[in-house]
Amino acid sequence: MTEIQRPGALYQQVAAAIREAILSGEFEPGAPLPSEAQLIQRYQVSRPTVRNAVATLRAEGLIEVRHGKGSFVRSDGQPAVTIERRVSRTAKGRFTTPDGSEWDEAEVTAYRSRTTRATGQLLGLDTEEDLFVCDRLLVDPASGTRAMHRMLTPFAIAADVPVFGEAPGPTLTAAYEIMTQVGHKLWWSETVRARMPLPDERSTLRLPDATPILHVARVTHGTNDRPLLLEELRTGADRAELAYRITADKEPARRGRA
Amino acid sequence: MTEIQRPGALYQQVAAAIREAILSGEFEPGAPLPSEAQLIQRYQVSRPTVRNAVATLRAEGLIEVRHGKGSFVRSDGQPAVTIERRVSRTAKGRFTTPDGSEWDEAEVTAYRSRTTRATGQLLGLDTEEDLFVCDRLLVDPASGTRAMHRMLTPFAIAADVPVFGEAPGPTLTAAYEIMTQVGHKLWWSETVRARMPLPDERSTLRLPDATPILHVARVTHGTNDRPLLLEELRTGADRAELAYRITADKEPARRGRA
DNA sequence: TATCATTTGTTCGTATGTATC
DNA sequence: CGATACATACGAACAAATGAT
Numbered sequence: 001m002t003e004i005q006r007p008g009a010l011y012q013q014v015a016a017a018i019r020e021a022i023l024s025g026e027f028e029p030g031a032p033l034p035s036e037a038q039l040i041q042r043y044q045v046s047r048p049t050v051r052n053a054v055a056t057l058r059a060e061g062l063i064e065v066r067h068g069k070g071s072f073v074r075s076d077g078q079p080a081v082t083i084e085r086r087v088s089r090t091a092k093g094r095f096t097t098p099d100g101s102e103w104d105e106a107e108v109t110a111y112r113s114r115t116t117r118a119t120g121q122l123l124g125l126d127t128e129e130d131l132f133v134c135d136r137l138l139v140d141p142a143s144g145t146r147a148m149h150r151m152l153t154p155f156a157i158a159a160d161v162p163v164f165g166e167a168p169g170p171t172l173t174a175a176y177e178i179m180t181q182v183g184h185k186l187w188w189s190e191t192v193r194a195r196m197p198l199p200d201e202r203s204t205l206r207l208p209d210a211t212p213i214l215h216v217a218r219v220t221h222g223t224n225d226r227p228l229l230l231e232e233l234r235t236g237a238d239r240a241e242l243a244y245r246i247t248a249d250k251e252p253a254r255r256g257r258a
Numbered sequence: 259m260t261e262i263q264r265p266g267a268l269y270q271q272v273a274a275a276i277r278e279a280i281l282s283g284e285f286e287p288g289a290p291l292p293s294e295a296q297l298i299q300r301y302q303v304s305r306p307t308v309r310n311a312v313a314t315l316r317a318e319g320l321i322e323v324r325h326g327k328g329s330f331v332r333s334d335g336q337p338a339v340t341i342e343r344r345v346s347r348t349a350k351g352r353f354t355t356p357d358g359s360e361w362d363e364a365e366v367t368a369y370r371s372r373t374t375r376a377t378g379q380l381l382g383l384d385t386e387e388d389l390f391v392c393d394r395l396l397v398d399p400a401s402g403t404r405a406m407h408r409m410l411t412p413f414a415i416a417a418d419v420p421v422f423g424e425a426p427g428p429t430l431t432a433a434y435e436i437m438t439q440v441g442h443k444l445w446w447s448e449t450v451r452a453r454m455p456l457p458d459e460r461s462t463l464r465l466p467d468a469t470p471i472l473h474v475a476r477v478t479h480g481t482n483d484r485p486l487l488l489e490e491l492r493t494g495a496d497r498a499e500l501a502y503r504i505t506a507d508k509e510p511a512r513r514g515r516a
Numbered sequence: 517t518a519t520c521a522t523t524t525g526t527t528c529g530t531a532t533g534t535a536t537c
Numbered sequence: 538c539g540a541t542a543c544a545t546a547c548g549a550a551c552a553a554a555t556g557a558t
Contacts, residue, residue, distance in 0.1 A: 009526060019457075035542060046528050051543090059317060059468075061454040067543055068535030079451070086504060188504040193337070194452035194470040194495035196319040199277075210317075212452040212470030212495070237452035237470070244502055246344065246446040267545060293523060304547050309524090325524050326554030 011052035014043050018053065022062055022073055029075035033063060061210035061238075079241040080143035083233075085190060085216070086245055103138035103147065110134045110169055113152075122219050123154055124227045130155040134169045137204070146205045147235035151175070157228050175229065176220070184222030191217050194237060201234065211238040269310035272301050276311065280320055280331055287333035291321060319468035319496075337499040338401035341491075343448060343474070344503050361396035361405065368392045368427055371410075380477050381412055382485045388413040392427045395462065404463045405493035409433070415486050433487065434478070442480030449475050452495060459492065469496040 007013075018039075021027055034042060039050045054071060057063045065071045115129045123129075131152050138147040151172065161178055163170050170178065179186060193215045197207055205213070216233040265271070276297075279285055292300060297308045312329060315321045323329045373387045381387075389410050396405040409430065419436055421428050428436065437444060451473045455465055463471070476489040 011526075016457075037542080048527060048529090052526080054543095055313075059454065060456065065543075066536090068537085068541080070542065082449070085502065188502075190502040190504065191340070192450055192472070192500040192502070194472050196317065196468050196470065198318065199274075210454050212454065214450070214452050242448075242450040244343065244446075244448040244450070244504075246448065246502075269545075295523080306548085307546065310545080312524095323524070324555090326522080326556085328523065 010045055011049045011056065014039070014045060014049060014053035015056040017043070018057060019060075019062060022057075027073045029073050029077075031073050032069075033071040033073065035070055058209050064208060079239050081140050081145045081235075081240040082243050083235075083240060084243045084245075085218075103149075104141050105136050106139045106146075107137040108134065115152075115154075119152060119230060122217060122227070123152070123230050125154060132158055132169055143239060145235065145239045147233060147240070148201070148204060149234075150232040152230040152232075154227075154229070172231070179220070179222060179228055184228065186228075187221050189219045189221065192242060193217075197236075205234070205236050207236045208238065211236050213237060214240060214242065216242065268303055269307045269314065272297070272303060272307060272311035273314040275301070277315060277318075277320060280315075285331045287331050287335075289331050290327075291329040291331065293328055317468050322466060337497050339398050339403045339493075339498040340501050341493075341498060342501045342503075343476075361407075362399050363394050364397045364404075365395040366392065373410075373412075377410060377488060380475060380485070381410070381488050383412060390416055390427055401497060403493065403497045405491055405498070406459070406462060408490040410488040410490075412485075412487070430489070437478070437480060437486055442486065444486075445479050447477045447479065450500060451475075455494075463492070463494050465494045466496060469494050471495060472498060472500065474500065 018033065027033060033039075033054075036047060036050050036054070039045075039053075040047060043050070054063070054065065058065055058071075062074060063071045064074050111133055113131050113133045115123060115125050115127055115131055117127050119131075120127045120129060131154060133153075134151045136149040136151075138149055139145070140147075151169065153169065153175075161182060163174075163178065169175075176186065194212045195215060197205065197211070197213045201207070201213060207213075213234050214237045216231075218231040218233070220228045220231070222228045276291065285291060291297075291312075294305060294308050294312070297303075297311075298305060301308070312321070312323065316323055316329075320332060321329045322332050369391055371389050371391045373381060373383050373385050373389055375385050377389075378385045378387060389412060391411075392409045394407040394409075396407055397403070398405075409427070411427065411433075419440065421432075421436065427433075434444065452470045453473060455463065455469070455471045459465070459471060465471075471492050472495045474489075474491040476491070478486045478489070480486045
């Protein structure tokens with residue numbers, strides 16, 4: 001039985017006590033926490049209070065709760081997948097996107113859509129402009145990590161290159177290759193964000209509780225900085241990380257909001 | 259009064275109904291949701307059920323709840339701060355880190371510490387090796403966005419350059435400049451992760467509910483790919499994003515795990 | 517300034533359903 | 538099948554923040 005007498009609400013004091021026990025190593029990663037009944041005894045509080053405390057730690061990503069089994073300390077292991085966001089050109093003139101691990105394509109769906117305010121801005125278009133969209137569900141075979149990939153191609157770009165008009169459209173590598181052969185000198189502008197997943201993203205990516213999504217939007221630019229296509233990659237941040245390699249170079253001209 | 263009769267638990271059905279109303283635009287961003295009492299009436303459920311549903315939407319980051327006022331739809335606006343992760347070299351040979359907006363330094367504390375397993379690996383050291391550490395609390399004056407910056411310098415590196423041994427150590431720009439003058443050709447390796455904040459990070463960064471943290475670890479490498487120092491930047495993902503600019507170039511030699 | 521109604525936060529109690537072993 | 542553990546749902550009461558009277 002541990003004394004509780006700190007700041008804030010009762011359940012926060014209980015949560016703080018358990019958190020401290022976890023961070024201090026009293027409960028090892030993977031080890032089970034005491035059951036709700038035991039926590040009620042230990043801290044002399046009611047069941048709702050214990051559940052509130054447990055819910056708090058769960059939202060912090062510190063523990064994982066399994067129905068009928070108990071609560072377990074999450075292991076803060078290294079990410080299983082390192083996504084390297086450098087695009088290189090091989091000797092043969094091919095573009096490759098080294099991902100650390102190669103993804104398997106589990107599902108591919110292609111359809112037509114229109115720009116939203118956000119996607120239009122990234123592509124240098126207005127809203128409600130026509131697009132080809134190709135969604136891919138990617139799976140890392142080694143770890144089972146999942147990712148959602150979306151490629152958006154404006155009609156104006158696809159018109160220059162017939163392949164883009166046909167479903168499901170070319171693969172990414174092929175798209176890059178084609179763009180280069182057409183004479184574009186490519187560069188990429190990426191923005192990285194994180195947010196909590198919506199329920200459908202949670203289930204598609206098979207994410208545990210309190211797992212944020214890493215959301216990468218990459219705009220491929222060609223000659224004259226013309227935006228050619230937009231990629232969006234969404235994956236759970238619990239097992240994936242992004243890796244960049246940056247080299248100092250000359251001051252680049254400011255090209256507006258990335 | 260809206261009919262509820264779908265999958266899963268009652269509170270999940272209520273949550274789904276409200277979520278749909280939000281995403282369909284019935285409740286505009288910034289607008290208040292019905293009060294708990296009204297939701298009880300609307301869906302004919304008990305208060306705990308309504309509160310559970312509201313808590314679900316809160317964990318998804320869809321709504322924001324203010325004590326004594328009500329629940330409000332979160333605006334999914336553009337981030338206030340775009341952190342540009344390109345390091346450039348000016349004509350004078352100075353390094354600048356254009357941040358989109360310049361940060362103010364609110365607090366600076368310097369101390370000595372040792373490598374952990376994670377930091378040691380990034381710096382190419384064992385664990386428990388001596389370090390100089392400098393923490394800075396950064397504030398974007400325009401938006402009030404906060405960020406935590408940490409710079410770790412191994413003793414071995416600091417020994418070469420006296421300034422590093424004195425608290426609080428040089429600023430980042432100064433550090434880069436010094437490294438260059440000593441003869442290093444610098445490049446950077448960054449890894450980006452996202453996770454839920456711990457309570458102290460929540461309060462320091464003043465983060466609202468369901469806000470993940472963007473965690474960037476940047477290792478500065480010098481001649482012979484020797485790791486010189488490690489920076490860590492942590493900031494709330496609700497108002498900040500990272501921006502990278504990537505150019506295709508020759509295949510780089512693989513340098514191990516980034 | 518003080519009070520009051522409204523709204524969310526916290527805490528107890530109780531009962532039942534469902535997953536795991 | 539039973540025992541254990543978490544999930545859901547209802548009811549009730551009081552505390553605390555907010556804004557208006």
